[in-house]
Amino acid sequence: VQLVESGGGSARAGGSLRVSCAASGVTGEWYCMGWVRQTPEKEREVVALIEEDGEFYTHDSVKGRFIISLDDSKKTMDLQMNSLKPEDTGTYFCAIAERQVCYRYWLGGRGDRFQYWGQGTRCTVTS
Numbered sequence: 001v002q003l004v005e006s007g008g009g010s011a012r013a014g015g016s017l018r019v020s021c022a023a024s025g026v027t028g029e030w031y032c033m034g035w036v037r038q039t040p041e042k043e044r045e046v047v048a049l050i051e052e053d054g055e056f057y058t059h060d061s062v063k064g065r066f067i068i069s070l071d072d073s074k075k076t077m078d079l080q081m082n083s084l085k086p087e088d089t090g091t092y093f094c095a096i097a098e099r100q101v102c103y104r105y106w107l108g109g110r111g112d113r114f115q116y117w118g119q120g121t122r123c124t125v126t127s
Helices: none
Strands: 002-007 009-012 017-024 031-038 045-051 056-058 066-071 076-081 090-098 121-126
Touching (some): 031 076, 045 076
Parallel strands (some): 009 121
Antiparallel strands (some): 031 090
């Protein structure tokens, strides 16, 4: 499995950014994909999860601001980040766990259940 992120960049607080992930080599009929961010202050933190059937979960810190979406036919996943805050600054990683459902309790965790990871894309929010 390969995961390739794109997007990200820089934005002012209150602005928006979008990150995307293209997955290839996925063979599992069901899976959980997610976005994990790493910030200078915290270790890795799972911020959003989505299953192939569209079931999704978002962490309280981004709820109402970040929208996760998935095109199962193309195996592409997006994270639309709105109303950005400086504390959203970090490197955003795409990750997948094949033959695994998403569990809400993964939110805020390190994402240790994910089997494959992308290289990450940097998002910087300035005040």
